[in-house]
Amino acid sequence: MKVPKFEYAQPKSIGECCKLLEEHGANAQAIAGGTNLMVALKNRLKVPKMLVDLCCVPNLNGIRYSQKDGLNVGALVTLRHLVADPVVREKYAIFARAALDVGSAQIQAMGTIGGNLCQDSCCLYYNRPPMWRQGLEACHKLWGTVCHAVRRSKTCWATYCGDLAPVLLVLGARVKIADPKGEKVIPLSELYSGDGKVPHTLHPGQVVMEVQVPTPSANSGGAYLKLRVRKTIDYPLLGVAVTLALEGGDGTFRDVKVALTGVGKAPLLIKAADELKGKKITDEMIEGLAEAAYKQAHPVNNASGLTPKYRRDMVRIYVKSAVDQSLEAATRRGGGT
Amino acid sequence: MKTTITLQVNGDVYELSVEPNQTLLDVLREELALTGTKKGCDSGACGACTVIVDGEPVLSCMTLAVRCQSKEITTIEGLARNGELHPLQKSAIEHDAVQCGFCTAGWLLSAKVLLENNPAPTRAEVRTAIAGNICRCTGYKRIEDAILAAAGKNTGWRKKM
Numbered sequence: 107m108k109v110p111k112f113e114y115a116q117p118k119s120i121g122e123c124c125k126l127l128e129e130h131g132a133n134a135q136a137i138a139g140g141t142n143l144m145v146a147l148k149n150r151l152k153v154p155k156m157l158v159d160l161c162c163v164p165n166l167n168g169i170r171y172s173q174k175d176g177l178n179v180g181a182l183v184t185l186r187h188l189v190a191d192p193v194v195r196e197k198y199a200i201f202a203r204a205a206l207d208v209g210s211a212q213i214q215a216m217g218t219i220g221g222n223l224c225q226d227s228c229c230l231y232y233n234r235p236p237m238w239r240q241g242l243e244a245c246h247k248l249w250g251t252v253c254h255a256v257r258r259s260k261t262c263w264a265t266y267c268g269d270l271a272p273v274l275l276v277l278g279a280r281v282k283i284a285d286p287k288g289e290k291v292i293p294l295s296e297l298y299s300g301d302g303k304v305p306h307t308l309h310p311g312q313v314v315m316e317v318q319v320p321t322p323s324a325n326s327g328g329a330y331l332k333l334r335v336r337k338t339i340d341y342p343l344l345g346v347a348v349t350l351a352l353e354g355g356d357g358t359f360r361d362v363k364v365a366l367t368g369v370g371k372a373p374l375l376i377k378a379a380d381e382l383k384g385k386k387i388t389d390e391m392i393e394g395l396a397e398a399a400y401k402q403a404h405p406v407n408n409a410s411g412l413t414p415k416y417r418r419d420m421v422r423i424y425v426k427s428a429v430d431q432s433l434e435a436a437t438r439r440g441g442g443t
Numbered sequence: 444m445k446t447t448i449t450l451q452v453n454g455d456v457y458e459l460s461v462e463p464n465q466t467l468l469d470v471l472r473e474e475l476a477l478t479g480t481k482k483g484c485d486s487g488a489c490g491a492c493t494v495i496v497d498g499e500p501v502l503s504c505m506t507l508a509v510r511c512q513s514k515e516i517t518t519i520e521g522l523a524r525n526g527e528l529h530p531l532q533k534s535a536i537e538h539d540a541v542q543c544g545f546c547t548a549g550w551l552l553s554a555k556v557l558l559e560n561n562p563a564p565t566r567a568e569v570r571t572a573i574a575g576n577i578c579r580c581t582g583y584k585r586i587e588d589a590i591l592a593a594a595g596k597n598t599g600w601r602k603k604m
Contacts, residue, residue: 107485114446114463114509139505144505145465145486157463161510186499210575211553212490215499216506338574339488 107148107235112157120163120315123284128311132158136313138182138221141213146226150236151248155426156197166220166315169194176320181220181313186211188219198319199435200328200347204273207330210338220314222283223271223297225235227264227305227371228341229255247303257409262302263371264405267341271373272365273330274317276349280317286311291318297370305372325360326351327435329428332378333368333420341410342368344417346399348428352436357387364395364425369403376402376425387433396425448512452477453521458495461508468492470502471518479519483577490576493549494518500556500575519548522555531555534593535586537598542580550576563594 112135117123127134135154137143138161147151160166166182171193179188182384185205188194194201208214208222231239231254232247244250253259271294272333279294297314307354308314322328328349334340345367351360361383364376382391405417445460452475461470468485471477471494483491487502492504496519522529531551534540541547550573557564557572564572569590570583578586586596 109464109466109507111462111464113444114507140507140510141487141502141505144507148486159510184499209487210490211556211572212493212500212502212575213487216501 109144109147110150110153112154113158114157115134116159116162118162118164120166120278120284121286123158123160123163124284124311124313126156126158127313128286130158131310134158134310136160138224139184139217140221141217142221142225143210145233149231149234151226159315161167162221171197175322176318177264179219179317179319181315181317184220185217185219185222189214195324198275198277200330200349201229201270201277201319204269204330204332204347206271207332209343213339219270219317222268223274223294223317224306224308224314225268227302229262229264229302230410231255231408232264244342249405255406263408264302264305265368265408266298266305266370266372266403267368268373269332269342269345269367270365271332272345272347273328274319275365275373275375276328276347276363277319278363279317279319281314281320283308283312284315285312295373295375300370300372302371318443322349323351323360323438325354325436327437327439329431329435331424331428331431333412333417333424340411341409343412344368344403344405344420346421346424346428348425348432350429350432352433353384359383359385359387362395362429364399366403366421368409369405369421374402383393392429395429396412396422397423398402414422446509447507450508450516451514452516453518459508463507463509465507465508466504467494467496467501467508467511467516470508471503471516477518477520481545481548483545483549488577489546490549490553490573491546493552493557493576495552498556498559500553517552517555519551522551529555531558531590531593534589538585538589538592540581540585540589546576546578546580550578550586554593557590558594563596564591566591589598 133155136158152372166180168180171179189202189205256263282291285394330347332342333344349363353360359382362379364379376399400421403421405414450457481491485488487505494503553573591598
């Protein structure tokens with residue numbers, strides 16, 4: 107499969123990059139690691155006239171940490187680079203875990219943090235070669251009027267399948283976004299639109315520059331569990347991220363957060379988790395949390411491997427396991443003593 | 444519009460004029476005739492096209508050649524030095540870790556990166572490192588044995604004479 111023709115630019119500053127992207131609007135496409143984009147280009151899902159390469163933009167490549175400001179990761183840091191960082195491994199173990207669960211060693215060496223957060227949503231009827239797609243009417247994501255995954259649906263049901271987003275959501279991350287007018291920092295959840303067709307809220311000319319993750323508190327632990335068929339390569343058919351912090355001694359939640367991926371149009375932060383703050387941990391409470399997550403998850407029939415029902419049923423089980431593992435990790439760190 | 448780039452492949456420097464939409468894999472195979480690197484799925488899932496770029500294992504089918512300006516690239520052709528096979532290659536032959544051979548170039552390079560970063564890997568670490576390289580013939584056991592043996596580990600394997 108040949109990549110379609112395009113003009114290619116390597117801007118040397120973030121300002122130049124945003125200007126180029128804004129100028130060419132819908133005809134421009136930014137490229138970071140390219141692992142997600144290259145397949146879309148080969149399948150003619152994206153046919154940009156101008157490809158803007160971020161590789162030469164300075165200062166997007168670093169990892170900085172301080173106790174006060176937390177972790178700052180440049181958008182172009184590769185997953186492999188992130189995982190190799192001792193601070194990330196120690197203080198943000200679930201971030202490293204999720205990065206290790208993305209694709210293969212090769213994809214981790216190429217794929218970037220920013221690119222992973224901005225990856226397109228997936229659908230069995232969309233992520234296909236042009237010949238295959240010719241046999242079907244154009245779907246919403248291809249600017250048509252039908253959905254093949256959910257019959258008679260008026261909207262697109264393509265699923266958000268990033269691994270890092272749920273983990274960064276539960277860690278309370280924010281993203282720094284550059285646009286031609288300047289820079290702004292927004293909570294990560296605002297990066298996602300909840301629309302299968304256009305899953306991000308970025309406008310033409312906007313680029314994710316940096317991810318900012320606050321320092322986790324001392325008595326906290328987390329887990330990321332990923333359901334898939336082939337242990338390498340596959341996108342999550344379900345991903346569950348949990349972080350929780352314990353009040354010292356008496357087994358009370360100071361904070362608990364749960365997020366899902368692979369079962370909705372955007373990464374989903376489970377709202378019911380907020381109500382558990384300051385309450386004593388019981389089995390019923392964890393059951394309730396799993397039930398709330400189950401209700402918020404809406405996998406549809408647009409991924410190969412496992413049925414939507416199975417994936418949804420697994421939400422309960424994965425949430426419970428992830429909470430158990432997080433409790434164990436938090437206790438190990440001194441939360442339960 | 445064609446762009447002129449400089450590629451360092453296996454220690455040789457090439458000045459090439461490439462289209463921005465050419466992948467590194469196509470340039471290696473079609474412009475430089477280095478056909479040891481294989482085109483498998485051409486969509487980043489099989490690992491047959493793995494090459495080493497600046498010390499990292501990279502899928503050449505998913506890399507645009509214009510992005511490799513001045514980067515150091517190692518392909519399977521660069522593994523043997525002065526007619527002497529790389530220890531991994533020798534080990535692969537000794538362990539019969541090659542059947543059809545289509546995946547071999549890819550996993551050898553993945554293994555080379557692994558051993559450079561971790562000279563004494565466990566079997567689990569070997570599996571993780573080559574998980575992105577699909578082999579449909581060997582069942583992986585002999586590939587793992589070959590890599591572990593190249594790292595100096597006794598895998599209990601004896602070649603029958």
